[in-house]
Amino acid sequence: MRKYYPIIAFLSIIKLIIHLIGNQNYGFQRDELLHLSVSEHLDWGYFEFPPFIAFVGKIAHFIFGYSLSGIRLFSTLAGVGILIICCLIAKELGGKKKAVFLAGVSVLTFLPFYRNQTLFQPVAFDQLFWTLGFYFLIKYFNTKKVKFLVLLGISAGMGLMNKYTILVWGLGVVVGLLFYENGALFKNKWLYISGCITFLLFLPNIIWQFQHDLPVLMHLQKLKESQLDEIGPFDFALEQLKHPFTLAISLIGLFAYFFDKDLKKYKAIGIAALVIFISMWLMQSKAYYFFAIYPVLFASGAVKIEKLLQRKPNWNYAVAAVLLLPMIPFLPLATPVLPIDTYVSYLNLKSEKDGRIIITNDYADMFGWEEQVKLVDSTYQSLPPQEKINCVIWAENYGEAGAIEIIGKKYQLPNPICSNGSFWLWGSGTTSGEVCISIGNEKKVVESVFKDCTLVKMVKHKYAIDEENNIPVYICRNPKINRKQNWASLEKHVFD
Numbered sequence: 001m002r003k004y005y006p007i008i009a010f011l012s013i014i015k016l017i018i019h020l021i022g023n024q025n026y027g028f029q030r031d032e033l034l035h036l037s038v039s040e041h042l043d044w045g046y047f048e049f050p051p052f053i054a055f056v057g058k059i060a061h062f063i064f065g066y067s068l069s070g071i072r073l074f075s076t077l078a079g080v081g082i083l084i085i086c087c088l089i090a091k092e093l094g095g096k097k098k099a100v101f102l103a104g105v106s107v108l109t110f111l112p113f114y115r116n117q118t119l120f121q122p123v124a125f126d127q128l129f130w131t132l133g134f135y136f137l138i139k140y141f142n143t144k145k146v147k148f149l150v151l152l153g154i155s156a157g158m159g160l161m162n163k164y165t166i167l168v169w170g171l172g173v174v175v176g177l178l179f180y181e182n183g184a185l186f187k188n189k190w191l192y193i194s195g196c197i198t199f200l201l202f203l204p205n206i207i208w209q210f211q212h213d214l215p216v217l218m219h220l221q222k223l224k225e226s227q228l229d230e231i232g233p234f235d236f237a238l239e240q241l242k243h244p245f246t247l248a249i250s251l252i253g254l255f256a257y258f259f260d261k262d263l264k265k266y267k268a269i270g271i272a273a274l275v276i277f278i279s280m281w282l283m284q285s286k287a288y289y290f291f292a293i294y295p296v297l298f299a300s301g302a303v304k305i306e307k308l309l310q311r312k313p314n315w316n317y318a319v320a321a322v323l324l325l326p327m328i329p330f331l332p333l334a335t336p337v338l339p340i341d342t343y344v345s346y347l348n349l350k351s352e353k354d355g356r357i358i359i360t361n362d363y364a365d366m367f368g369w370e371e372q373v374k375l376v377d378s379t380y381q382s383l384p385p386q387e388k389i390n391c392v393i394w395a396e397n398y399g400e401a402g403a404i405e406i407i408g409k410k411y412q413l414p415n416p417i418c419s420n421g422s423f424w425l426w427g428s429g430t431t432s433g434e435v436c437i438s439i440g441n442e443k444k445v446v447e448s449v450f451k452d453c454t455l456v457k458m459v460k461h462k463y464a465i466d467e468e469n470n471i472p473v474y475i476c477r478n479p480k481i482n483r484k485q486n487w488a489s490l491e492k493h494v495f496d
Contacts, residue, residue, distance in 0.1 A: 004100050008087045011104035012080050022118055022335035023072040026366035032120045033402025045208035046422040047215045052162035053122045066406055075124040079117030082295055083107040085131045089299035092138050094262055098316040099306035106298035109323040110246045112291050114334035122163040129159030130169050130292035146190040153194030157201025165289050168279050176272035222495035231284045239287030245323050250294050253301030263300055356462050368464030369403035375473050377411040379437050379456050392433040396440030398423055419490040428487040436476040450476035
């Protein structure tokens with residue numbers, strides 16, 4: 001095994017360096033602000049996702065504070081872990097040095113992983129737990145040691161506490177195991193012990209869901225209405241075609257699980273991949289949910305290519321070059337390795353009539369938050385002492401609320417109130433709210449709640465996303481309604 005360490009270390013360091021450059025640029029993205037906000041309110045569940053990301057956020061904050069590069073390091077480490085495990089899977093499948101190298105290069109050059117493993121989101125950890133689960137399953141196939149079934153159960157349980165999409169992974173694995181040694185594993189008590197471990201790890205979130213009337217169902221319904229219903233019948237499949245070279249490796253790997261004389265004993269993995277693909281396609285899932293399957297396919301694809309090129313082993317490096325060279329020009333679009341002005345010049349982006357420059361949504365969602373918080377702070381500091389005591393900061397959406405909650409820490413701003421998503425869980429604030437600073441709420445909304453509303457300023461930023469451009473900040477007084485009494489009725493609108 002030691003002979004593979006230099007290869008794995010070399011590729012891991014390259015991936016780590018790329019991410020470390022990108023992680024420090026721009027600012028927190030909207031979803032990152034939400035994930036850090038939930039870490040300020042640790043619980044066994046949230047409206048949008050299970051609690052794993054909150055606990056990681058708490059650890060990240062303990063070590064790095066709210067440093068952008070420090071927080072993002074955890075997603076990056078998950079990405080590096082995926083590369084390492086992919087290489088280990090290739091070795092377990094019988095691959096030698098060239099296969100291990102090509103498996104790592106496949107992960108290194110798969111552009112969507114850079115976006116997924118830059119942002120502090122559950123996606124990177126979801127991909128890690130999928131890959132780890134397959135690794136333990138393959139280790140069991142090779143050794144028949146039950147400890148790997150136990151580790152499989154632990155990884156599945158942790159995965160469920162991170163993102164519910166791993167349920168589809170579990171479905172694929174169960175179906176795949178029906179074809180492993182004619183389903184003999186289902187007679188093994190350790191498979192059920194593994195399942196019990198998964199259930200026990202996931203149980204706290206199940207209890208939390210029932211205690212809160214299963215908000216996951218409401219979230220899935222709103223997600224379907226707002227996003228998934230807009231996905232065309234072939235969009236899920238067509239999205240996979242956007243990365244043809246790494247797709248070719250994965251298809252070769254899928255083929256090998258069924259037809260290669262040495263790899264078809266792992267046919268259960270290939271069947272799992274097909275079941276997962278079909279299930280997600282039928283459910284109109286977002287395409288990136290399926291990206292978590294690719295490492296286990298890259299590994300088998302690399303092993304198969306190494307075998308095909310065994311008489312011309314140096315051609316493996318040509319395959320690696322075909323993977324690597326085309327992705328380099330697109331890397332700045334996948335992770336912010338370029339300063340924003342350089343990025344704009346690189347893409348030759350032009351200003352709109354209003355001075356704005358339209359960049360991709362992910363990047364646009366990293367701008368404008370600091371300006372929002374500064375304006376809220378200056379408004380808050382302008383209040384007389386008694387009004388400060390009674391003031392509440394009211395944000396329209398979870399991005400604005402997250403900015404006040406996280407970026408506002410350095411300004412010592414009070415935590416915001418917001419009825420959007422999990423912020424609703426944390427209540428209507430502790431002050432009387434006779435005075436309110438509203439951010440993002442439109443005039444008709446604030447005037448329906450307060451008698452006196454004065455526009456402070458409209459917040460603009462030339463790179464910010466449309467949703468966060470020209471947003472109003474109001475100072476409001478004399479409430480018309482009792483906020484605390486009305487708060488419970490807003491639950492049905494948390495995902496509006």
